[in-house]
Amino acid sequence: MTMHALNIDDLREIARRRLPRGLFEFVDRGAEDEVALRNNRLAFEAIKLNPRGLVDVSDRSQEISIFGRTQQMPLAIAPTGCAGLMWMHGAIAQARAARDAGIPFALSTASTSSIETIAEQAHGATLWFQLYLWNDITLSHQLMARAAASGYHGLIVTIDSIAKYEREYNIRNGFSMPFRLTRRNVADVLMRPRWLADVLLRYLLTSGMPKYENYPRLARRSITSTPGKAMSMSETMTWEDFRTVRSKWQQALIVKGILCADDAIRARDCGADGVVVSNHGGRHLDSARAPIDVLPEVAEAVGGQITVMVDSGFRRGSDVVKARALGADCVLIGRPALYGTAYAGQEGTALAIEIFRREIDRVLVQIGCKTVNDVRPTHVVRP
Numbered sequence: 001m002t003m004h005a006l007n008i009d010d011l012r013e014i015a016r017r018r019l020p021r022g023l024f025e026f027v028d029r030g031a032e033d034e035v036a037l038r039n040n041r042l043a044f045e046a047i048k049l050n051p052r053g054l055v056d057v058s059d060r061s062q063e064i065s066i067f068g069r070t071q072q073m074p075l076a077i078a079p080t081g082c083a084g085l086m087w088m089h090g091a092i093a094q095a096r097a098a099r100d101a102g103i104p105f106a107l108s109t110a111s112t113s114s115i116e117t118i119a120e121q122a123h124g125a126t127l128w129f130q131l132y133l134w135n136d137i138t139l140s141h142q143l144m145a146r147a148a149a150s151g152y153h154g155l156i157v158t159i160d161s162i163a164k165y166e167r168e169y170n171i172r173n174g175f176s177m178p179f180r181l182t183r184r185n186v187a188d189v190l191m192r193p194r195w196l197a198d199v200l201l202r203y204l205l206t207s208g209m210p211k212y213e214n215y216p217r218l219a220r221r222s223i224t225s226t227p228g229k230a231m232s233m234s235e236t237m238t239w240e241d242f243r244t245v246r247s248k249w250q251q252a253l254i255v256k257g258i259l260c261a262d263d264a265i266r267a268r269d270c271g272a273d274g275v276v277v278s279n280h281g282g283r284h285l286d287s288a289r290a291p292i293d294v295l296p297e298v299a300e301a302v303g304g305q306i307t308v309m310v311d312s313g314f315r316r317g318s319d320v321v322k323a324r325a326l327g328a329d330c331v332l333i334g335r336p337a338l339y340g341t342a343y344a345g346q347e348g349t350a351l352a353i354e355i356f357r358r359e360i361d362r363v364l365v366q367i368g369c370k371t372v373n374d375v376r377p378t379h380v381v382r383p
């Protein structure tokens with residue numbers, strides 16, 4: 001398997017060939033003109049590494065501790081609703097791969113695997129649950145209670161997904177939400193017989209069309225139906241609602257979608273234990289800044305007080321090392337994990353994580369650092 005995928009870009013190419021086009025583009029592409037998507041990568045290219053020589057770099061370690069737990073790498077799997085369409089029960093595959101690699105796995109509200117199933121099937125994993133603040137906030141609170149009862153260690157509140165997104169290529173491909181069968185996407189699926197047999201038909205022959213398993217029981221619909229209004233993103237939520245979440249959640253509480261120091265400070269003041277600097281992988285606001293550019297401002301404002309994480313566009317171990325240098329405790333990966341899952345389920349996800357591990361290790365040697373904790377701001381030069 002390693003022969004076919006030497007890096008994340010190779011995994012992406014394999015995923016492109018395996019998945020129906022509409023599904024691949026749903027995962028891979030960005031909002032509107034994809035300026036944010038491209039800029040997420042360009043921002044990494046503009047940051048250069050500044051190595052030191054003649055340092056003893058034997059006995060290396062990528063271990064970090066966040067939220068009172070030790071993990072083997074400064075990496076976590078980001079919440080993505082559609083892991084279960086990459087592979088049959090893809091979210092379980094991701095959670096198990098994360099557990100075996102000693103890193104956290106974040107389950108999306110929109111997952112087709114339930115909170116309880118993941119806790120049961122990936123026993124021993126560090127699990128975080130991602131929450132949307134819905135119009136009917138009591139339904140969001142019920143999800144939190146389920147996550148707490150299932151032993152989830154962290155709750156991620158995503159704050160950047162209020163606007164209903166209309167990505168033009170998804171509409172053209174017939175892959176907007178809810179997913180609808182059209183002549184074009186049926187033809188698309190027929191062009192990928194392996195995915196059809198291994199994923200879609202296996203679902204249809206066993207449990208039926210995948211459902212949003214975390215939705216309240218009465219509203220639990222398949223991915224081809226429209227979610228009820230109660231589960232639409234609320235446009236009226238404020239930091240006060242976040243404070244209510246804080247009062248109901250005892251474990252680590254994380255705000256995802258931070259793009260300025262002010263909001264990071266606000267999150268801290270409202271009781272957050274951590275933030276994720278994120279532009280949702282360039283999928284929502286096309287003119288958003290690249291999170292890696294925002295990171296130093298956030299780290300300066302709240303670093304050392306709460307946990308600072310970052311995502312969007314991480315594809316190489318060197319990107320993770322740059323983020324460490326700029327003040328991140330941990331990095332989340334969305335698409336790289338999905339590409340791996342599309343390739344080979346749990347093994348493919350494990351391969352994506354392993355690619356990052358190997359690359360981070362190589363860069364640590366090259367810049368003269370024994371551990372990820374030794375990486376300093378002076379190891380990078382920003383434009």
Ligand SMILES: Cc1cc2nc3c(=O)[nH]c(=O)nc-3n(C[C@H](O)[C@H](O)[C@H](O)COP(=O)(O)O)c2cc1C
Nearest residue numbers: 027078079080081108158280281312313333334335
């Ligand atoms: C297909 C897809 C679905 C996603 N679904 C969610 C979601 O349900 N909740 C959420 O907070 N973020 C979601 N995200 C955003 C990711 O959590 C993460 O912020 C983003 O993927 C990071 O960028 P990257 O893909 O370049 O690593 C999704 C991303 C993708 C690609």
